[in-house]
Amino acid sequence: MNNHLSLCLRLCIACLWLNVYALTDGMKASQSLRDGETLVSNGGNFELGFFSPGRSKDRYLGIWYKNIPVRTVVWVANRESPIKDSSGLLVINNTSSLVLSNGSNSVVWSTSSARVAQDPFLQLLDLGNLVVRDTKDESADNYLWQSFDYPSDTMMPGMKLGWDLRTRLNRRITAWKSSDDPAPGEFSSGVELDAYPQLVMYRGTREFYRGGPWNGLRFSGALSMKKNPVYEFKFVSNKEEVYYTFQLLNKSVITRLVVNETAMARQRYVWVETEMSWKLYSSVPRDYCDTYSLCGANGLCVISDSPACQCLEGFKPKVDSSWKSMDWSQGCIREEPLDCARKHDFIRISGVKLPDTTHTWVNESMDLKKCKETCLKNCSCMAYSNSDISGRGSGCVLWFEDLIDIRKLSDGGQDIHMRVPSSKQVNRLRLVISVVMVPICVLLLLTCYLFRGRMKGKDKDEGQVGHGAVAEREDLGLPLLDLATVARATGDFSVDNQLGEGGFGPVYKSNFQGVLMDGKDIAVKRLSKSSGQGLDEFKNEVKLIAKLQHRNLVRLLACCIEEDEKILIYEYMCNGSLDSSIFDQSRGSLLDWTQRFNIICGIARGLLYLHQDSRLRIIHRDLKASNVLLDDTLNPKISDFGMARPFGGDQSQAKTRRIVGTYGYMAPEYALYGLFSVKSDVFSFGILLLEIVSGKKNTTRLDNPHNYHSNLIGYVWQMWREGRTLELIDPLLDGALGQHEVMRCIHVGLLCIQQNPDDRPNMSTVVLMLNGESMLPQPKEPAFLIDVIPSACSSSPTNASHSVNDITITMMEGR
Structure with a gap:
């Protein structure tokens, strides 16, 4: 009897010890960590243990947030060497290194230490940093090894992104291959060691986004890095280290910076306790102009223009035919080559992200006047700028080759001074021309306006149809x-x-x-x-x-x-209208994904022609599935131009007193306020694109219990936020799918239906997005339009698919 009591007491003590052990923040060399056991940081913020990502059954050693119900892994040890069962074992060996092995005692992951500790101790800190330290060494940060030096896909407060020049250690964050596989993917982000260090993101070995150099306040092209009460940014560049880091000012905030695998690039998330979810705070690239070197050498990207790329002043397209077809990759060349024997001057390009700093020279103490003189003395110098704008504007940076990856910024941009042949005579000529031509142009415009008014009056007086x-x-x-x-x-x-x-x-x-x-x-x-x-x-x-x-x-x-x-x-279009194919169960199965994608691209090209390449800029105003016809080869053709409106070349928006079009496809600013523009058609195209992918009408009420908005827009937005985008695909598409292509289409569709017209891309950008591989910006919340349209406007069964055909009185407005 006593033996049984003794055994029970020992088991209870063992269980209690295991429970205490699971809550400790570290382990000694004599201990080990097995699958099923965890270490928890002292403040309870983070947990270290074994896990299986997504749908995978493989086991990995990782760190995740302890008190967040949505398991969010921030670091993985054996990214490339998964353990196939629950036999994982972590120990500290006799060289003070960490060793992770499987059931057959094969080492799947290990660390190395520059020195051997007298009493090594593995500890998980409350910042999420896993460290090996010597308990005999009382130095606060004298770690033998730390996980912050070998990040996975996540950067956390206090972590350094960049270089330790003493050991040549390069800290980079690299995306997972997928949500089921934490192995290094193709997207990565780090700091490049140029003369003027800059933040760069890669897709494989190719640059696809550049945050620009540090200018004392932020990375030149990263406008989201503004002073705020939540965290502060810091960039250090000296002989020992070059790195970027951020620190929390408000300790109650939980935030992380992630490079993900979906080409949506680097995103900052903030945990919102009241909603129990991660909320996207900022994302880069922000838009199409953030694509690295989109406009090629000596090109300038302006996201508000169409097309977005233009040559810098004094330059022309290197290959004119490619430029006109919107292939800007070969960039621009000087209209007049620089002659070192001639006098040169500089023109200022204001409010831009500074060009690629791979081929630059920097002097941190030189003022801007001296910087200009230094550039003029070297015939190879192409441009100059301040390297530090945090104070009075100091520091000098010189560019010696083509200017790459410049974009116009809406605010917070810098000035760069570009070398050009002396232009005093040219400027005088421009002044004379402007003084003479401006009054003439005004007079001509006034004459045209009066003539147009007379013609309108004449039209009203003409007889009826006979x-x-x-x-x-x-x-x-x-x-x-x-x-x-x-x-x-x-x-x-x-x-x-x-x-x-x-x-x-x-x-x-x-x-x-x-x-x-x-x-x-x-x-x-x-x-x-x-x-x-x-x-x-x-x-x-x-x-x-x-x-x-x-x-x-x-x-x-x-x-x-x-x-x-x-x-x-x-x-005659023998295959009828598009709605009779995608919304019909029998005919819908005849359109595979390749055909649907070709239809999407064809409609986009047709709209681009209307908006940009036709003699007049034309707004269709009633784009929908029933107004797209399919010929014998399933080539789409936009039809029904009864409600279309032409715009002059300088007009961007018009206002009407009566609304025409079809509810469910109308942009919110048009349905509610009568404002229409090319962005109204972009909204309709976005709805149509999502209908083609999903096989569902936007006006159909969907079973969407977790979201107030129960139409197609609300359903798509919910699936997107929950990472279930592939569930949107039409079930009739059972064949082989290019999932990346489908995901890209849904992403473009969401960009097209954003609430604010200024946030929507123009059709030239849409065409490039659909057919490109470049980074897409994160979409903002769409306009849930059908929920604000009165039911009387859309509930009639006889008119549900018809257009609203009121005659309009239109007033042109500049914007």
Whole structure:
């Protein structure tokens, strides 16, 4: 009996000891850490132990936040050598090194120490730093080894990112391969040891984002690094160390900096206790212009311009044809080569991220005047700038080769002075031209405005359709067919030949071969007498589309204006409208991902032509699946231009008193305030893109219990935030998918439907995003538009898919 009591007492003591051991922050050389046991930092912030990431069953030794319910791993020891079972064992060997082995006693990971400790001790600090120290050495930071020197994908407060020049140790953070595999991925971030050190991110061995050099306040291109009450930044550069670090000012905040595997680059997260989730605080790259060397040598990227790239003043595209096709990689060359025998001067480029500092010279004590003189003395010097703007502006940096990776910044940018041939005579000529030409231009604009007003008044006084048909023959620029010919071609508008009906009216297919257009099938669109559209919309569509030529726009062949009839004749699209394919269970399976992606890209190219490359900038205002037609090769063609509006080259936004278009596709600023621009079409394109990927209509109410917004936008946003983006893919797409391509499309779709029009990309950027591999910015919360549209506007079953066809009164506004 006593033996049994003694055994029970020993077991209880053992269990109690194990429980205490699991809560300690360190272990001695005589101890070990097995799978299932953990070390917890003294303050309870972090925990060290074995874990399996995502869906993987492999075991890794790592560190994670102790008190955060969402397990967030910040460091992994054996990233490239997983243990296949729970036999992992961590010990301190006789050289004071850490050794991790598996069940067969094979070493899967180990550290090395520069010296042997008398009494080595492994300790997990409350900063998340795992250290080996000598208990006999009372120096606070005299560590034999520390995990902060060998980071994984996460940078935490107090960690150094950069170089220890004494040991040539380079601390970099590298993304996981995937959420299931912590092995080093292709994205990494670190500090480059140039004459003027800079923060750089890589994809493999290729630079894809550059934060720029440290200018005393921040990295030149990292505007998110502003002074704040949460944490402070520090950059150290001396003979012993070159590194960047940040420290918390508010100790209650939990924040981390991560390089992830999805090409969304480096992101800062903050833990929000009330919501029990990580919230994205900032992200880089921010937008397309952050792509490294997007505009090539001597190019300047301006995100608000279209196209985004332009040559610096005094430069021209190196290959003009490539530049026009938006391939800017070969950059720009000087219009006039520098001649060292001639006098040179400098022009100032303001508010930019400083160029790549790989080929530079720096003097921290030189003022800007001396800096300019030094550059002028060396014919190879291309530009100069301040290296430190934290105080009065001191320090000199000189560039000696092409200027690479410059972008315009909205605020906080720096000035760089670029070398050019002496331009005094040129500047005088420009002054004379401006003095003479500005009044002339103003006079011409005033004349055009008055003439336009007179023409509008003249149009209002013209008669109705009878005489108008004759008057418009030359103005419409299309063949005018008589009603009898059109009626004969459609079997007198027989129901048997009707293809469908939209907001404009019914559409028929010609059954008369040889009657029209060299025997080709045609589609005849007849304005319904009950349609809200009238002669203005009819003329608008004819005038606009007759002058447009693009493979992704439907071709208008002829028209008919006779009696009360208004008829348009189009090329026939044998595969019908896009909505009949993607929203139909039987036909949807016929469109594989390759075809859907080609359709997305085709629509994007068609919109780009309307917005940028056509004679007039045209806003479609009613882009939706039913207004995209598919030809015999499934090439998409945008149709229905009755509500389109042309813009002048200097106009960016217009306002209308009545809203036209289709609810569910309208941008919020248009649906609520009547403001429309090219960004309105971008919003509609984003909705259409997400519909094509998901096979779901935006106007369909979805079962989305965890989110107030139950339409497609809300569903996509929820899946995106939860990292379940692939669940959005149409179940009919069972074949092989390019998941990276699908993810990129969803990402672009979310960028297009952001609430603020200024945040949305223009279509030239969208086309490049869809077909490129460069970094995409993090999308902001989209506009959950359908939740704020009154139900009376969208609930009618007869009009749900039709456009709102009110005639508009439009007022142009500059922005």
